[in-house]
Amino acid sequence: MPAIRKLEIRNFRGIKSLSWNPGPGFNCLIGPGDSGKTSVLDAIDLCLGAKRIVSFTDTDFHNADVSQPLSITVVLGALEDALKSIDAYGDFLRGYDAAKNELEEEPGSGLETALCLRLTVSQDLEPAWSLESSRAAAKGLERNLKWADRERLSPLRLGAGGDSHLAWRRGSLLNKLSDEKPDTSGVLSVAARDARKAFADKAKDQLKDAIEIVNATAKGLGISVGSTATAMLDIHAVAFGSGSISLHDETGIPLRGMGTGSKRLLTAGLHKEASRSKSIALIDEIEMGLEPHRIVRFLKSLGSKETEPTMQVFATSHSPIALQELAFNQLFIVRQDKAGGQTSVLAAPREVQGALRATSSSFLAKSVLVCEGKTEIGFLRGIDLFRVEEKGAESIDAAGVSLLDCDGGSETRPFERAAAFQALGYRVGIFIDNDRPIPEAEAKTFVENGGTLFHWAEGQSIEDAIICSATDSVILAILKAAERLNPDDVEFLDSRLKSASGGKLDLEGAEALADLDCLSPEQKSWIAKAAGGKKGWFKDVGRMEFLAREVIGPRFKDFDVPFKTVAKSIIAWATE
Numbered sequence: 001m002p003a004i005r006k007l008e009i010r011n012f013r014g015i016k017s018l019s020w021n022p023g024p025g026f027n028c029l030i031g032p033g034d035s036g037k038t039s040v041l042d043a044i045d046l047c048l049g050a051k052r053i054v055s056f057t058d059t060d061f062h063n064a065d066v067s068q069p070l071s072i073t074v075v076l077g078a079l080e081d082a083l084k085s086i087d088a089y090g091d092f093l094r095g096y097d098a099a100k101n102e103l104e105e106e107p108g109s110g111l112e113t114a115l116c117l118r119l120t121v122s123q124d125l126e127p128a129w130s131l132e133s134s135r136a137a138a139k140g141l142e143r144n145l146k147w148a149d150r151e152r153l154s155p156l157r158l159g160a161g162g163d164s165h166l167a168w169r170r171g172s173l174l175n176k177l178s179d180e181k182p183d184t185s186g187v188l189s190v191a192a193r194d195a196r197k198a199f200a201d202k203a204k205d206q207l208k209d210a211i212e213i214v215n216a217t218a219k220g221l222g223i224s225v226g227s228t229a230t231a232m233l234d235i236h237a238v239a240f241g242s243g244s245i246s247l248h249d250e251t252g253i254p255l256r257g258m259g260t261g262s263k264r265l266l267t268a269g270l271h272k273e274a275s276r277s278k279s280i281a282l283i284d285e286i287e288m289g290l291e292p293h294r295i296v297r298f299l300k301s302l303g304s305k306e307t308e309p310t311m312q313v314f315a316t317s318h319s320p321i322a323l324q325e326l327a328f329n330q331l332f333i334v335r336q337d338k339a340g341g342q343t344s345v346l347a348a349p350r351e352v353q354g355a356l357r358a359t360s361s362s363f364l365a366k367s368v369l370v371c372e373g374k375t376e377i378g379f380l381r382g383i384d385l386f387r388v389e390e391k392g393a394e395s396i397d398a399a400g401v402s403l404l405d406c407d408g409g410s411e412t413r414p415f416e417r418a419a420a421f422q423a424l425g426y427r428v429g430i431f432i433d434n435d436r437p438i439p440e441a442e443a444k445t446f447v448e449n450g451g452t453l454f455h456w457a458e459g460q461s462i463e464d465a466i467i468c469s470a471t472d473s474v475i476l477a478i479l480k481a482a483e484r485l486n487p488d489d490v491e492f493l494d495s496r497l498k499s500a501s502g503g504k505l506d507l508e509g510a511e512a513l514a515d516l517d518c519l520s521p522e523q524k525s526w527i528a529k530a531a532g533g534k535k536g537w538f539k540d541v542g543r544m545e546f547l548a549r550e551v552i553g554p555r556f557k558d559f560d561v562p563f564k565t566v567a568k569s570i571i572a573w574a575t576e
Contacts, residue, residue: 016341382548
């Protein structure tokens with residue numbers, strides 16, 4: 001069946017303007033909430049769906065402005081022979097240039113034969129579908145797709161469940177699986193009559209008193225009810241119609257009673273079996289009702305691993321599992337310019353495939369803060385927890401910010417990771433140490449592209465920044481926190497400090513000097529050196545988070561201005 005080559009949306013709900021050339025197979029839309037992902041699926045469904053009645057309201061227009069008509073235009077390629085019929089659609093057949101992603105007025109050599117279908121709704125709220133062609137318009141010709149063609153083109157919409165597709169009814173997948181149709185008109189009509197008769201035989205005794213009163217009353221009023229009225233099932237109440245036959249399990253329980261995830265999985269599988277050629281499916285929230293391993297199975301059932309797609313799938317997701325399973329060319333990031341109303345659908349470049357595997361959750365955030373390592377992430381999480389719990393402030397998570405772990409590496413790695421997200425329209429920040437030279441060229445490009453760079457004073461790691469900017473009483477609390485986090489390895493803490501100071505300071509001496517408020521700048525630098533490095537005292541997310549939450553946050557006023565300025569700037573950026 002045909003596939004969508006181009007989609008254009010104008011003035012539809014939150015989308016002022018959108019133009020997108022989807023892929024031939026799996027198209028997964030990701031992006032922050034309210035960016036228009038579901039509206040894209042709804043637009044396709046409204047334009048191609050075979051629904052006799054479609055209702056629109058003012059809220060379906062962008063900013064509820066009905067003075068500007070809404071329109072949804074779909075360019076269809078891979079047409080079946082019936083859709084390429086000269087007799088049926090000759091003047092409406094056009095040419096699509098796949099290399100340029102452009103639609104030409106006429107079919108031609110090197111062009112794919114295509115049809116352009118447009119749905120338009122004006123302020124009268126009446127939808128109008130039409131095939132678009134300048135050649136036809138010049139001849140005064142107008143037409144829509146034939147209803148039979150619309151039914152074949154109509155996408156499968158997988159929502160919260162698949163109840164309608166687990167019964168033999170008009171348009172269901174079960175009806176498409178074979179040419180056989182159940183004989184509801186004959187067999188079930190007999191069953192209905194038998195049910196009515198069986199009920200009447202039992203009801204005349206159970207409802208005897210009421211029936212006698214009815215007969216006596218009717219006779220007294222001169223109303224003819226025959227020899228006697230009797231209780232039977234209403235003929236309309238036992239009528240069998242579309243959907244009377246449905247799938248059941250071995251115990252007789254209808255399959256529509258299964259869980260949401262199971263119904264979606266089964267429906268997706270049936271759709272694939274029912275599709276003898278390419279077809280279109282729409283799935284909002286892939287992960288709904290599914291555990292991680294079943295998400296993987298669901299994606300495969302929709303053809304995510306096929307090299308030659310048998311279905312064209314349009315889906316949305318907020319699941320890191322889905323992103324890890326899909327290839328870069330199956331993912332599209334939806335971005336919306338709130339001021340201008342322009343909605344963009346950006347294809348993920350090949351360069352982000354590694355990041356999708358390693359940091360998939362970051363692609364689902366509004367903003368991304370690239371952190372040099374786990375220590376920086378622990379620091380920000382701890383400060384954030386203190387703000388939320390003690391100050392009632394909005395959390396970084398609630399603001400839609402993902403903290404991305406670069407896990408150390410070269411000085412350029414944070415900028416390489418950040419560039420991938422910037423290319424996809426994400427708001428990006430970088431939080432790094434400054435004990436190694438910051439690459440000037442990469443930093444300049446990052447900032448020029450709208451990024452925000454956070455780092456400590458020159459020559460400082462995060463441990464240097466914390467300890468060298470703190471008062472002695474805070475440093476004492478830091479030393480005590482290190483002992484609490486390493487109760488079975490205090491000797492290791494002591495040996496690290498002795499090594500960092502060349503044997504001039506040990507843990508007990510450092511605590512004594514801090515308690516007396518007489519630590520020198522050099523001694524502070526020794527403590528910072530002992531706390532840092534690959535085997536540092538707080539060199540993981542949990543330990544640094546504890547330090548930031550229990551010591552740094554509550555004693556924040558006891559740090560110097562440069563330290564507080566950097567920390568406040570990061571929090572302000574994350575929550576703005």
